[in-house]
Amino acid sequence: MSSFTLPNSSPECTVNLTKDLSKDQLLGFKPFTDWISTLQHSLSLQQNEDHTFNSSPYKLRSINIQSVDFFGGGDKIGFIKLKADVSNDDSEKLPGSVFLRGGSVGMMIVLQPDDVPENTETDKHVLLTLQPRIPAGSLSLAELPAGMLSDQGSFAGGAANEIREETGLEVSEDSLVNMSELALPPTGDSTGEKLQRATYPSAGGSDEFIPIFLHQRRVKRDTLKEWQGKLTGLRDHGEKITLKLVRLEELWREGGRDAKALVGWALYEGLRREGKI
Known part of the structure; x- marks a missing residue:
C-alpha cells in the first residue's frame, strides 16, 4: 500500500x-x-x-x-x-x-394532452421509469428518469442524454429548466459553504448530488397511451426499463420511494407558486 x-x-x-x-x-x-x-x-x-x-x-x-x-x-x-x-x-x-460517486441528474418530464386548454395544470402526467435497483432489493422501482454525470459536458446536456436513453424522447437542452438552480442559492446557505445547487439524497454516506430538471411537453392523447408500459433503456448496458405515466397530483404517492420524485414534485409546486415556472 x-x-x-x-x-x-x-x-x-x-x-x-x-x-x-x-x-x-x-x-x-x-x-x-x-x-x-x-x-x-x-x-x-x-x-x-x-x-x-x-x-x-x-x-x-x-x-x-x-x-x-x-x-x-x-x-x-x-x-x-x-x-x-x-x-x-x-x-x-x-x-x-x-x-x-459524483453527481447525477434527475428529470421530471411533465406531459399534457394537446386537447386540453394551454397554460393550465389540467390532466398533466409525469413520466416515471420502472427498473431493477439491486441496492434497494427491487426489480421494479418507480422513479424519475436519472443518470450519472460524465466528466465532461453540462448538467443540461447530461439530462437531455438520459431522457433520450431512458425514455426515447428527443429533448433539446434549451427546453430544460433546472428547477434546483432556480430554487437554491448559489452557496449551500447563509454559512457560505460552496455546496452544489442540487439535492443530496444520502449526505450521511455519499457525495452524490442531483439537480432536478423539468421538461414540459404537450402531446397527443394517443401518445400517452402508447408510452404507458413501453420498454426502453440501453438494453446492451443492462438497462431494462418500463415507462409508467402517473398523474401529476399523484406523483408524491406513486413516486414516494424515490427521493428524486419527491424533490421534483416539491420544487415544481414551490416554483409554480412563486411564478418561476
Whole structure:
C-alpha cells in the first residue's frame, strides 16, 4: 500500500491508497477533487468567530482509500469507498465514511394532452421509469428518469442524454429548466459553504448530488397511451426499463420511494407558486 501527502493540505493530510489505485488516478477522479475542494472550503470557514466550531476547529488529518470499483473492466474509476479522519484537537471526530460517486441528474418530464386548454395544470402526467435497483432489493422501482454525470459536458446536456436513453424522447437542452438552480442559492446557505445547487439524497454516506430538471411537453392523447408500459433503456448496458405515466397530483404517492420524485414534485409546486415556472 502506497501513500502521499494531499496537496495544499494544512495540517498535512496523508492519503493511503489501495494496491489497484495510483495517486494520479485518484487526483484525476473528479468526484474526489470536487469533494476535497468543498470539504476544505467548509473547514476553512471555522476561522470565522461566529462559526459553531470556531473554538475547537475540525481538521482533515488523513484519508484511507478502502476500495475502488472500475467501470467496464478498464481503468475508468466508477466508485470509491474511503474513510476520512476529521477531528479536532480535543480528539472529537466527525463521521467520515464516504462513498464517492459524483453527481447525477434527475428529470421530471411533465406531459399534457394537446386537447386540453394551454397554460393550465389540467390532466398533466409525469413520466416515471420502472427498473431493477439491486441496492434497494427491487426489480421494479418507480422513479424519475436519472443518470450519472460524465466528466465532461453540462448538467443540461447530461439530462437531455438520459431522457433520450431512458425514455426515447428527443429533448433539446434549451427546453430544460433546472428547477434546483432556480430554487437554491448559489452557496449551500447563509454559512457560505460552496455546496452544489442540487439535492443530496444520502449526505450521511455519499457525495452524490442531483439537480432536478423539468421538461414540459404537450402531446397527443394517443401518445400517452402508447408510452404507458413501453420498454426502453440501453438494453446492451443492462438497462431494462418500463415507462409508467402517473398523474401529476399523484406523483408524491406513486413516486414516494424515490427521493428524486419527491424533490421534483416539491420544487415544481414551490416554483409554480412563486411564478418561476
